[in-house]
Amino acid sequence: PGLAVYDPGFVNTASCRSAVTFIDGDKGILEYRGYPIEQLAEKSNFLEVSYLLIHGDLPTKEQYDAWVHEITYHTFVHENVRDFMEGFRYDAHPMGMLLASVGALSTFYPESRNISDSDNRHMQIVRLIAKMPTLGAWSFRHAQGKPYVYPDNDLSYTENFLGMLFKMSERKFEADPRLVKALDVLFILHADHEQNCSTNAVRSVGSSQVDPYSATAAGIAALYGPLHGGANESVLRMLRRIGSVDKIPEFIDGVKNGKEKLMGFGHRVYKNFDPRAKIIKKACDDVFEVTGVNPLLEIAQELEKIALEDEYFIKRKLYPNVDFYSGLIYEALQFPPEMFTVLFAIGRTPGWLAQWHELVQDKEQKIARPKQIYTGERTRDFVPASERW
Numbered sequence: 001p002g003l004a005v006y007d008p009g010f011v012n013t014a015s016c017r018s019a020v021t022f023i024d025g026d027k028g029i030l031e032y033r034g035y036p037i038e039q040l041a042e043k044s045n046f047l048e049v050s051y052l053l054i055h056g057d058l059p060t061k062e063q064y065d066a067w068v069h070e071i072t073y074h075t076f077v078h079e080n081v082r083d084f085m086e087g088f089r090y091d092a093h094p095m096g097m098l099l100a101s102v103g104a105l106s107t108f109y110p111e112s113r114n115i116s117d118s119d120n121r122h123m124q125i126v127r128l129i130a131k132m133p134t135l136g137a138w139s140f141r142h143a144q145g146k147p148y149v150y151p152d153n154d155l156s157y158t159e160n161f162l163g164m165l166f167k168m169s170e171r172k173f174e175a176d177p178r179l180v181k182a183l184d185v186l187f188i189l190h191a192d193h194e195q196n197c198s199t200n201a202v203r204s205v206g207s208s209q210v211d212p213y214s215a216t217a218a219g220i221a222a223l224y225g226p227l228h229g230g231a232n233e234s235v236l237r238m239l240r241r242i243g244s245v246d247k248i249p250e251f252i253d254g255v256k257n258g259k260e261k262l263m264g265f266g267h268r269v270y271k272n273f274d275p276r277a278k279i280i281k282k283a284c285d286d287v288f289e290v291t292g293v294n295p296l297l298e299i300a301q302e303l304e305k306i307a308l309e310d311e312y313f314i315k316r317k318l319y320p321n322v323d324f325y326s327g328l329i330y331e332a333l334q335f336p337p338e339m340f341t342v343l344f345a346i347g348r349t350p351g352w353l354a355q356w357h358e359l360v361q362d363k364e365q366k367i368a369r370p371k372q373i374y375t376g377e378r379t380r381d382f383v384p385a386s387e388r389w
């Protein structure tokens with residue numbers, strides 16, 4: 001008692017034991033349940049990866065079919081949730097709408113508070129993964145003043161999401177399979193990243209044994225902050241500001257003189273390269289093959305080339321991170337910047353839930369309650385207002 005280590009931001013403190021995601025920042029390794037991210041991105045799909053994250057192992061054919069079936073048939077949300085969403089201001093930020101509507105789901109499924117029952121936990125996990133694209137797509141349509149599109153359960157998870165976002169007629173929605181695959185890969189790349197700010201928020205709130213909708217809403221709230229979910233949007237703004245390749249040297253000089261940061265570069269954990277950034281470059285090529293090249297790509301590629309050869313960035317081990325190219329892809333897919341974080345949230349949901357599921361089954365896990373170093377006044381006698389004023 002009385003002994004505390006001061007570690008703001010938990011930079012040196014392990015807050016839990018976890019078997020979900022392994023990262024070796026020096027070697028640029030990211031593995032979900034032991035499977036390298038490169039292999040998952042190339043050979044798996046987002047729903048299979050979600051199963052892996054939640055259950056710990058890859059599914060058999062029967063398990064996979066049952067999982068996809070369950071998720072597909074829980075994509076609809078209660079009509080009152082729809083009414084609730086319609087009540088937002090016309091210009092409401094989609095992340096604010098997502099945060100509130102996911103929190104609201106807890107009131108539609110009050111049995112979700114019984115977190116000691118494993119069947120019940122499974123049901124809520126399925127519901128959350130299934131409904132996130134519906135809520136995310138509706139928050140996008142709302143901002144555009146367009147009617148909400150109901151899920152089409154004949155489509156795959158990711159194509160259905162695109163349909164709810166972009167469908168403009170009664171005709172069956174069809175997207176180019178290369179775009180569907182690219183978005184699916186982006187979801188896989190974002191699916192978990194061990195104890196990042198939003199996952200820590202899910203665990204911290206979940207440790208009070210609240211229902212998973214409320215814990216997930218806490219994760220969304222953390223992701224809403226610009227230091228966590230907003231970097232890819234800043235990359236686009238930066239590229240636009242640079243404007244042309246010949247302005248890059250001047251911009252780099254400004255970065256080196258401490259005027260600003262090169263957004264999309266550097267990472268707290270990865271000090272060699274971010275394995276997700278390598279995969280994203282390939283997704284970028286695939287998307288631009290369909291949509292035509294984003295004019296900012298040339299600036300991004302040249303900027304990367306110059307930075308990687310520059311002593312300042314080499315010395316500080318600064319490499320492109322996942323956000324350097326993801327914004328360019330999202331923009332090519334017709335997403336406005338305020339939707340980028342919603343996409344991140346949909347991708348991260350299975351990771352949050354895998355970590356939540358691990359937490360509630362961990363007998364050693366206590367309610368999150370860090371210590372503090374008290375810096376305020378000590379015992380003082382209260383002086384009533386009549387004597388103070």
Ligand code: CMC
Nearest residue numbers: 228231255261262263264265266267268316318321322323
């Ligand atoms: N541009 C220029 N200099 C940089 C950058 C950058 N992007 N990142 C770090 N540095 C410098 C920093 O100024 C410091 O220099 P010095 O030693 O001279 O003081 C040195 O590199 C070490 O930086 P740090 O701030 O101690 O590194 P950190 O691990 O605390 O920060 C970071 C990591 C991601 C916050 C930071 O690199 C950054 O702000 N990058 C730009 C924003 C960005 O792209 N964020 C997305 C991160 S990936 C998303 C995810 O995984 O969820």
